[in-house]
Amino acid sequence: MADEALFQFLHSEIIQYVNCAETGESENGRCVSKLENMGFRVGQGLIESADCHWNIQNLTLNKFTKDTPRFKDELDVMKFICKDFWTSVFKKQIDNLRTNHQGIYVLQDNKFRLLTQLSAGKQYLEHAPKFLAFTCGLVRGALSNLGVKSIVTAEVSVMPACKFQVMIQKI
């Protein structure tokens, strides 16, 4: 299937387009933030249309719903993101999920698809934030529509492995 390729090429186009509209180092943060926002809306959309994709109902953690919610707690939501959600978007699961049980979760992907296009050399590390911003937003948007407010950041040590850190925001 060309699905994966289609997503990768579209993602590259978005990075290129958002980036080329901005010039200069000082604009870099704004560019990353635009990508993050796009990801956020796409993540929200994916969860909104999730009923038909994942055949799940009562997806959110909303305690006021009459029916039994699909997720029993925050950790359960994170597991859904690591398995179903990640597989649906990136065709693989998150390789490792860790938590401090105090609202911080670290999701490690040992071969993150959107970084495999980049060369593994250290000189490309500086470009990594652009390639991670959309996905940070994607996770934040998905979580948001699952009733979990969060801040999501990412870091790369050795490409194409990377870690996404999710900090839950208690309301």
Place this chain on the structure above:
Amino acid sequence: MADEALFQFLHSEIIQYVNCAETGESENGRCVSKLENMGFRVGQGLIESADCHWNIQNLTLNKFTKDTPRFKDELDVMKFICKDFWTSVFKKQIDNLRTNHQGIYVLQDNKFRLLTQLSAGKQYLEHAPKFLAFTCGLVRGALSNLGVKSIVTAEVSVMPACKFQVMIQKI
């Protein structure tokens, strides 16, 4: 699978982003042309990576290759676009392919996926070009990497049906 939804949401984001960067009616043409160019590069990319997706080799019409080309003529290339390529991107085949046998092909999709988000009312017809530009480029890019130079335009009569007209450019 969320693949289709992912593509649709990304496509919407691109339209929104390209559009919101431009303001005023006079900029509309430029916006459509940017979307077309993005589609062109994605179409090229999909064909470049096609060997692994479609298990085909010698994809182009290049007569100088030692091996037998996959396509025997232009019509054969168009059939590939209508079937394999369209299915891969839009999860359905083109419903009708017509040609005047003089280099013009009309590809009709009776339920074009990227228009189904728009309401069917006539008042939305004016927005249709934005929703078709990326795909026009996608087809032009795919054809280009299959060795066929073309101009691709699109028109909508009753949403969500639409026709893509491919004019082959003889070199």
